Amino acid sequence: MRRPPLRAIYRALFYEFGxxxxxxxxxxxxxxxxxxxxxNTAWTNVERAIRNLRxxxxxxxxxxxxxxxxxxxxxxxxxxxxxxxxxxxxAFTTLLAGQFGGRLEKLFALPAAELRATLLAVHGIGxxxxxxxxxxAAEQPVFVVDAYTQRFLRRHGWxxxxxxxxEIAALFAAQLPASVPLxxxxxxxxxxxxxxxxxPRPLCDKCPLAGMGLKPGP
DNA sequence: GACCAGGCACATC
DNA sequence: GATGTGCATGGT
Numbered sequence: 128m129r130r131p132p133l134r135a136i137y138r139a140l141f142y143e144f145g146x147x148x149x150x151x152x153x154x155x156x157x158x159x160x161x162x163x164x165x166x167n168t169a170w171t172n173v174e175r176a177i178r179n180l181r182x183x184x185x186x187x188x189x190x191x192x193x194x195x196x197x198x199x200x201x202x203x204x205x206x207x208x209x210x211x212x213x214x215x216x217x218a219f220t221t222l223l224a225g226q227f228g229g230r231l232e233k234l235f236a237l238p239a240a241e242l243r244a245t246l247l248a249v250h251g252i253g254x255x256x257x258x259x260x261x262x263x264a265a266e267q268p269v270f271v272v273d274a275y276t277q278r279f280l281r282r283h284g285w286x287x288x289x290x291x292x293x294e295i296a297a298l299f300a301a302q303l304p305a306s307v308p309l310x311x312x313x314x315x316x317x318x319x320x321x322x323x324x325x326x327p328r329p330l331c332d333k334c335p336l337a338g339m340g341l342k343p344g345p
Numbered sequence: 346g347a348c349c350a351g352g353c354a355c356a357t358c
Numbered sequence: 359g360a361t362g363t364g365c366a367t368g369g370t
Contacts, residue, residue: 166352172368173351207367211353253353273351318351327349
């Protein structure tokens with residue numbers, strides 16, 4: 128298994144797609160909310176849900192935490208799985224209100240490992256959501272591994288079929304400087320790659336990474 | 346009308 | 359430990 132040339136891949140993606148300006152959120156709380164709402168969901172649907180919250184003046188911790196679950200669900204309905212996600216948002220606001228005085232800054236002041244463990248202990252926050260919050264909201268140098276990342280690395284023969292989240296994250300951590308702007312841009316570029324080329328059904332002609340792996344294409 | 350989307354928890358084997 | 363399933367809306 129040849130290890131992926133992660134620096135060259137980054138250059139190729141940046142050349143192809145340019146800066147992605149992630150995360151599209153106005154506040155750190157909005158980024159956290161978006162990270163939970165986007166689970167298995169297209170971003171356009173998350174935008175509708177966040178717009179509803181904003182128009183209801185509920186995009187702040189006191190309002191989010193106080194709203195009845197069915198009201199929360201009604202606001203975020205366009206994001207899908209709304210009953211599940213309403214409970215997940217509530218679990219997150221409960222953590223903030225209960226352990227951090229309702230202040231995101233206090234949560235985000237934790238060291239990266241502790242922040243990650245704290246987030247993972249919240250019902251409904253798994254590895255990708257925790258790392259997205261750590262990187263894009265807390266601005267800690269944590270690499271976000273998502274389905275696109277696993278797919279393009281597998282397609283090109285750079286990781287084993289059964290490679291785990293932790294193994295893939297370790298690849299990036301080992302080969303790249305721990306830089307928030309770099310990790311931010313890199314993950315966003317991988318999503319751009321996934322949306323444009325590395326689809327579930329193979330469609331890899333003209334892929335900007337063609338020729339870089341052992342088995343580019345399907 | 347299937348398939349997919351910036352996952353996760355839970356049940357079952 | 360691995361695999362399957364429910365959650366649910368909206369775009370292609």
